[in-house]
Amino acid sequence: MEHTENKTNFITNAINHDIADKVYKNDRIHTRFPPEPNGYLHIGHAKAALLNYRIAQQYNGKFNLRFDDTNPIKEDMEYVDSIKKDLSWLGIDWEDRLFFASSYFEKMANYAVELIKKGLAFVDDLTADEMREYRGNLNEPGKESPYRNRSIEENLNLFEQMKAGKLPEGSRVLRAKIDMASPNMNMRDPAIYRILHTTHHSTKDEWFIFPMYDYAHPIEDAIEGITHSLCTLEFEDHRPFYEWVLSNLNDFQNEPPRQIEFAMLNLTKTILGKRFIKQLVDEKIVDGWDDPRLVTISGLRRRGYTPESIQNFCEAIGIAKNNSTVDIAMLEHFIRDDLKFKAPRLMTVLDPLKVTITNYPEGQVEWVELPLNQEDPEIGNYCTPFSREIYVERSDFLELPPKKFYRLFSGNEVRLRGAYFVVCNEVIKDAAGKVIELKCTYDPATRSGSGFAERKVKGTIHWVDANLSKKVEIHLYDNLIDDDEGLTKDNFLERINPNSLKIIEGYAEPEVMKAKPLEKFQFIRNGFFSADPKYSTLEVPVFNQIVSLKSSWKPEK
RNA sequence: AGGGGUAUGGCCAAGUCGGUAAGGCACAAGAUUUUGAUUCUUGCAUGCGUAGGUUCGAGUCCUGCUACCCCUGCCA
Numbered sequence: 001m002e003h004t005e006n007k008t009n010f011i012t013n014a015i016n017h018d019i020a021d022k023v024y025k026n027d028r029i030h031t032r033f034p035p036e037p038n039g040y041l042h043i044g045h046a047k048a049a050l051l052n053y054r055i056a057q058q059y060n061g062k063f064n065l066r067f068d069d070t071n072p073i074k075e076d077m078e079y080v081d082s083i084k085k086d087l088s089w090l091g092i093d094w095e096d097r098l099f100f101a102s103s104y105f106e107k108m109a110n111y112a113v114e115l116i117k118k119g120l121a122f123v124d125d126l127t128a129d130e131m132r133e134y135r136g137n138l139n140e141p142g143k144e145s146p147y148r149n150r151s152i153e154e155n156l157n158l159f160e161q162m163k164a165g166k167l168p169e170g171s172r173v174l175r176a177k178i179d180m181a182s183p184n185m186n187m188r189d190p191a192i193y194r195i196l197h198t199t200h201h202s203t204k205d206e207w208f209i210f211p212m213y214d215y216a217h218p219i220e221d222a223i224e225g226i227t228h229s230l231c232t233l234e235f236e237d238h239r240p241f242y243e244w245v246l247s248n249l250n251d252f253q254n255e256p257p258r259q260i261e262f263a264m265l266n267l268t269k270t271i272l273g274k275r276f277i278k279q280l281v282d283e284k285i286v287d288g289w290d291d292p293r294l295v296t297i298s299g300l301r302r303r304g305y306t307p308e309s310i311q312n313f314c315e316a317i318g319i320a321k322n323n324s325t326v327d328i329a330m331l332e333h334f335i336r337d338d339l340k341f342k343a344p345r346l347m348t349v350l351d352p353l354k355v356t357i358t359n360y361p362e363g364q365v366e367w368v369e370l371p372l373n374q375e376d377p378e379i380g381n382y383c384t385p386f387s388r389e390i391y392v393e394r395s396d397f398l399e400l401p402p403k404k405f406y407r408l409f410s411g412n413e414v415r416l417r418g419a420y421f422v423v424c425n426e427v428i429k430d431a432a433g434k435v436i437e438l439k440c441t442y443d444p445a446t447r448s449g450s451g452f453a454e455r456k457v458k459g460t461i462h463w464v465d466a467n468l469s470k471k472v473e474i475h476l477y478d479n480l481i482d483d484d485e486g487l488t489k490d491n492f493l494e495r496i497n498p499n500s501l502k503i504i505e506g507y508a509e510p511e512v513m514k515a516k517p518l519e520k521f522q523f524i525r526n527g528f529f530s531a532d533p534k535y536s537t538l539e540v541p542v543f544n545q546i547v548s549l550k551s552s553w554k555p556e557k
Numbered sequence: 558a559g560g561g562g563u564a565u566g567g568c569c570a571a572g573u574c575g576g577u578a579a580g581g582c583a584c585a586a587g588a589u590u591u592u593g594a595u596u597c598u599u600g601c602a603u604g605c606g607u608a609g610g611u612u613c614g615a616g617u618c619c620u621g622c623u624a625c626c627c628c629u630g631c632c633a
Contacts, residue, residue, distance in 0.1 A: 007580090008571070016573095036633055071632065128631055137629050139559055173631050183560040185629050194631040213633050237561050237628050261562090263626095268568080274633095316581055318570050320563090323626050327568045330582050340595065347592095375595065406593070415591055448591065460591045525592045553593040 009319040011051075011260055015059065015228060023227075024255055029061030030227045033087070034068040034101075034220070037079035037201070039274050040289040041086045042296045043310065043331070044265040050314045051262070052230055053092045064224055065094035069102045070216045072200035080201070082289070086297035091307050101220050102203050108211045108219055109163060111249050112174060112193060116155045120248055121192065122148055123158040124175050131173075134180070135188055141181035142188045148177065162195050165208035169197045176215070178244065186241050190214055218242045219249070221257040229257045232264045233321065265317070266325040269479035270295050276492060285496060292532075292544045293480050293500050303477070304520050304530025304546035306342070309335040328479070332547045339520055339528050339546070344372040344379065347417065347462040348523040348543075350474055350506040352391035354437045354466060357422060360388040365468070368448065370418040373522075384509045386419045389466035391507050393525075396461045397438060399427065402555050406459030408438065415460040417524065421446035462524045469507040473542040475532065476502040508541075515541055525549065 019027050031052040035045060056063035065087065069075050087094075115121035124147045126134060136142030150158075159174055161167050174193035182188055192215035199205055211219075221229045229242075239259050246256040271277055277294060280286045289296050292303035300310065313334040317326050367383040397408040408414055413423040419442075426439035446452045478500050481487075487495060512521070517533035527548040535542040 008573095013573085034633095038633080068633070074632075124631095131631075132629075135629055137559090141558070142629085170631065175631095181558085183558065185560080188629085191631050196631085210631095212631075217633090233562070234627055235633090239561090263563085316569080318581090320570070322563060322570085324569060327582065330569070333582060336594090345592080345594095370591095374591090404593090417591055419591095457591090459593080462592070522592085522594085525594075527594095549592075549594050551593060 007315065007318060010321065011055065011228070011230065011262065011319055012058070014258075014260060015055070018227075018258070019059075027059070028225075028227065029056060029059035030064070030225050031056045031061065031230065032064040032066050032221065032224065032226050033092075034066045034217070035083050036068045036071070036074070037076060037083060038071075038074040039079060039278055040082050040296045040298055042272060042274070042277060042294070043267070043300065043313075044272050046090055046297060046310055047265045047314045047317070048230070048232070049087055049092055050090065050311060051319055054315075055228070055230075061227075062097065063092075063094055064097040064099055064226070065092075066099040066101065066220060066224065068213070068217070068220070069100055069200070069202060070211050070213060072196060072198040072210065075201055077201045082298065086301075089301060089307055090297065090310060097224075099220075099224060100202060101216055102200060104216075104220060104223055105203060105207055105211070107223065108216060109193075109209070111219060111251075112159065112211075112215075113156065114249060115176065115192075116159060116174075117152060118248065119152060120177050121155070121174055122150055122177055123155050123162070124148070124173050124189075124191075125171070126173075128170070131191075135185065136180070138185070144180050145175070145189065148189070159193075162193065162209050163207075165197065167195055169195050171195060174209075176241070176244070178241075184237055184240055186214065186238050187244070190241060214238055214241050215245060218245045218257070218259075219252075222246055222249075222252040225255075226257040227255070229259045231259060231261055233261045233323075235259070236261045261321070262319050263321055263323055266323075267295065267331065268325055268328045268483065269481060270328060271480055271484070271492075275489075276487075279489075279492075280496075283493075285493065287534075290534075292475065293477055301518070302530075302533065303544050304518070304528065305335050306338050306520075309338040312338065335547050336528065336550070339522065341373070341376050343520045343522045343528060344382075345374070345522040345524055346372075346382075346509060346512050347384065347464055348472065348474075348506050348508040348512060348526060348529075349391045349393055349462070349464050349469075350504060350523075350526055351394040352507050353394040353397055353435065355390050355392050355422070355463070356437060356439050357388050357390070357442050358425070358439050359441045362388055364388070365465070368418045382511050384418065384511060385465040385468040386416075387465055387467065390416070390463045391466050391469065392416075392438075392461055392463045394435075397424070397435065399435070405555075407461055408440075408459075412459075413457050415446070415448075415457050416442075416463050417460050418448050419463070420444070420448070421457055462526075464507045464509045466507075469509055470513050471540060472506050472508045472512065473535070473540055474504050474506045474529070474545065475542060476504065476545045478502070513541065515543075520546065522549075 033049040033052045053063050124145050134143045173191045175189045178187045180188050193209045246252045290298035290302045365387045372379045401409040408424050422440040422442045428437040430436050515531040520530045528546040529543040532542040
């Protein structure tokens with residue numbers, strides 16, 4: 001994957017220091033992306049996954065994909081599959097290093113036994129509620145559990161029973177024995193194993209106990225030889241426990257992984273919280289995880305975003321510890337930037353107004369030739385039909401034009417892209433006064449490509465032939481939400497933009513009808529569009545608007 | 558008896574040993590243009606949360622404030 005010079009950030013700085021200090025043998029660098037298979041990936045995950053992958057590449061190291069599947073209640077195989085698909089699509093290659101935390105369950109249980117034997121873990125009978133009371137709060141120390149000083153033998157025996165499924169779900173928990181008075185809540189004897197009589201999507205009914213994230217994660221990293229374990233800021237407080245686990249296990253005294261935290265991505269005008277996205281999907285407010293309005297990877301893909309645009313975006317926003325919210329305009333910039341050369345440029349009229357060219361012979365059709373993309377002549381030309389009746393965009397005509405309006409109005413001449421100059425002579429209205437048709441005349445001498453230079457015209461507009469164009473369905477999108485200030489579980493549904501999807505019918509020139517699913521186009525002056533793989537039919541293709549074109553046209557003054 | 562973090566232009570974000578504020582997005586103006594797009598050119602922090610201090614010199618070092626984020630799941 002070709003890409004730019006590597007940007008520096010505080011993580012690469014830290015790695016450079018580790019290398020200078022010879023922390024890891026042969027300067028080996030090994031990263032991982034550890035998603036929990038409990039939902040679809042979104043662009044925030046892309047930032048994290050790409051960060052880990054890029055660092056491995058940059059340092060000639062290795063990258064693992066590891067599913068952190070330690071909680072069978074929330075997880076599902078469907079998510080494993082979608083995550084793999086999305087990461088591959090993003091250009092991330094884990095080679096043969098696909099792992100599952102669940103395949104380390106036996107080892108993790110043995111390490112728990114090691115901790116028990118060292119007097120560093122104990123089985124607790126306290127209920128969840130009692131544990132919460134005993135934990136104390138931010139200002140007061142907690143109390144030690146009455147079960148904290150059980151004998152090692154008793155702990156071993158009880159843990160064995162937990163493991164064997166002989167104890168009821170939730171009845172006991174294995175806890176690390178650290179310090180109930182620690183100012184860091186994560187060090188107040190955190191639970192490391194809970195009893196769950198739930199079928200796991202991959203180990204099935206083999207296990208009745210499941211390790212907690214804080215205990216499992218450092219072990220997973222260490223087993224795989226990870227050097228730098230990158231995660232988000234909220235785990236900063238968990239780092240002391242991460243280090244506690246590794247420092248107390250004999251197997252991990254050499255080159256233990258180092259946890260480094262960075263800020264997660266926030267984006268303006270959209271929903272990025274996993275649980276919010278899931279709620280939209282579950283309540284069918286959106287059309288599944290791949291609804292084009294969502295910033296899930298699958299949603300962006302269906303919308304028409306390219307992997308390159310997402311890679312470039314993630315590269316551009318950088319990595320830091322600062323809580324920040326990136327303007328969605330940044331994402332839009334990178335898809336425009338990527339598609340401007342890649343996407344053929346065709347004509348589609350989204351809000352048609354009929355135009356009759358009164359001096360053009362009735363029944364005549366001529367095919368005019370146009371470049372598929374004038375910025376890349378390599379991809380060639382195509383032809384489109386032109387005749388006496390065409391459609392233009394309703395917004396390209398104004399009865400009372402403001403100053404500097406270069407489009408159609410009575411008496412004004414414009415260029416029809418790829419065809420002729422036309423001048424508007426007459427405006428036809430219906431009984432209600434709505435403009436329903438324009439009568440224009442064309443000048444045969446002005447045909448595109450003829451070299452005509454007698455006079456110039458300020459505006460060029462797009463059009464389609466009225467008889468030979470085809471109906472297409474167009475899905476226009478607007479932001480899912482205005483801003484997420486004060487967004488909560490309860491109010492967030494009513495904050496969703498009711499007009500985030502608008503379905504209209506447009507007319508497309510014949511060339512557009514060749515579109516294959518997910519093929520991307522620029523519809524001249526209307527934006528970038530992608531053929532929807534779900535709803536397109538042979539009769540009526542459906543196009544998703546990826547992003548509009550920028551416009552500096554301001555009607556006033 | 559709280560603890561852990563973060564503050565550089567409208568939004569992101571570089572700023573190694575202290576040497577006189579990169580880049581991108583957005584925005585504005587102009588040029589080119591058969592897309593009011595693209596492209597090009599120009600502009601956009603005497604200033605780095607704030608108040609002091611050290612120094613010939615401070616975004617970088619020291620001290621004190623302030624604001625915001627995270628932590629009291631048998632979630633991750």
